[in-house]
Amino acid sequence: MEVLIVDTPEAAAAFAAEAVLDGLRKHAGENPVLGLATGSSPLGLYAELAAAAQRGEADFSDTVGFALDEYVGLEDTHEQSYRQTLIREVCDVIGLPVENLNVPNGHGESVEQIAAQATAYDEAIKAAGGVDVQILGIGANGHLGFNEPASSLRSRTRIKRLAAQTREDNARFFDGLDRVPTHCVTQGLGTVQDARRLVLIALGSNKAEAIAAAIEGPLSASCPGSVLQLHPDAVVVLDEAAAAGLKNRGYYDDAAAGLQFGI
Numbered sequence: 001m002e003v004l005i006v007d008t009p010e011a012a013a014a015f016a017a018e019a020v021l022d023g024l025r026k027h028a029g030e031n032p033v034l035g036l037a038t039g040s041s042p043l044g045l046y047a048e049l050a051a052a053a054q055r056g057e058a059d060f061s062d063t064v065g066f067a068l069d070e071y072v073g074l075e076d077t078h079e080q081s082y083r084q085t086l087i088r089e090v091c092d093v094i095g096l097p098v099e100n101l102n103v104p105n106g107h108g109e110s111v112e113q114i115a116a117q118a119t120a121y122d123e124a125i126k127a128a129g130g131v132d133v134q135i136l137g138i139g140a141n142g143h144l145g146f147n148e149p150a151s152s153l154r155s156r157t158r159i160k161r162l163a164a165q166t167r168e169d170n171a172r173f174f175d176g177l178d179r180v181p182t183h184c185v186t187q188g189l190g191t192v193q194d195a196r197r198l199v200l201i202a203l204g205s206n207k208a209e210a211i212a213a214a215i216e217g218p219l220s221a222s223c224p225g226s227v228l229q230l231h232p233d234a235v236v237v238l239d240e241a242a243a244a245g246l247k248n249r250g251y252y253d254d255a256a257a258g259l260q261f262g263i
């Protein structure tokens with residue numbers, strides 16, 4: 001795992017974007033596959049990818065995107081659905097065609113139907129050649145995607161109940177907590193780990209505890225983010241506030257000095 005700690009959220013976004021582009025150069029073929037996270041953490045990263053595209057250093061017009069997760073029961077046209085969020089915050093920003101965007105299907109007549117669609121989503125990722133670079137944020141409770149604590153470390157895309165803390169954290173986007181969906185469809189931790197590179201960005205002091213547990217704590221379903229420890233090509237980019245709980249800081253800084261994609 002590469003852990004990069006930088007002074008500001010802006011620098012973190014720039015380093016994380018470079019890690020994404022480097023990962024695509026290393027791992028992707030003619031039709032790159034990018035795993036997309038929603039949330040506030042990667043917004044600067046997406047802006048940096050857009051800037052790289054404008055400079056002619058990147059081109060996402062042939063890129064296929066797979067979202068990490070989607071709410072169950074929100075209309076696809078709902079502005080807080082992750083489909084609409086990703087169209088607004090990623091497709092329109094970096095130039096990834098909307099028709100290349102895949103989002104888990106959170107609609108169905110029954111739980112069984114949604115479960116079958118979730119399995120089909122995993123298959124669709126495989127059929128596209130697998131995710132080359134997966135962009136990730138982390139929840140204050142350590143969740144990756146919507147894999148809440150106690151999620152199986154080998155889980156595949158499936159329906160999950162959202163943790164109370166996650167619903168509270170996301171209530172800011174809805175008209176009140178009772179409007180936040182209770183369930184989601186999320187890529188599993190096994191699905192996430194199949195990506196060839198993981199790039200996680202975490203910003204701010206409310207992520208410090210989760211980051212310390214994910215990077216330096218035991219591998220445990222209690223902190224889903226700890227699966228990063230199993231991945232052969234995981235890059236974690238942090239600002240100082242998010243890194244505040246790390247004990248092994250000196251080593252990360254020394255090791256980062258040897259990375260080839262320094263900006």
Ligand code: F6R
Nearest residue numbers: 037038039040041137138139145
């Ligand atoms: C987003 C996702 C979540 C977020 C996490 C952090 O698709 O699956 O795991 O990455 O909740 O959210 P922010 O970045 O808003 O703090």
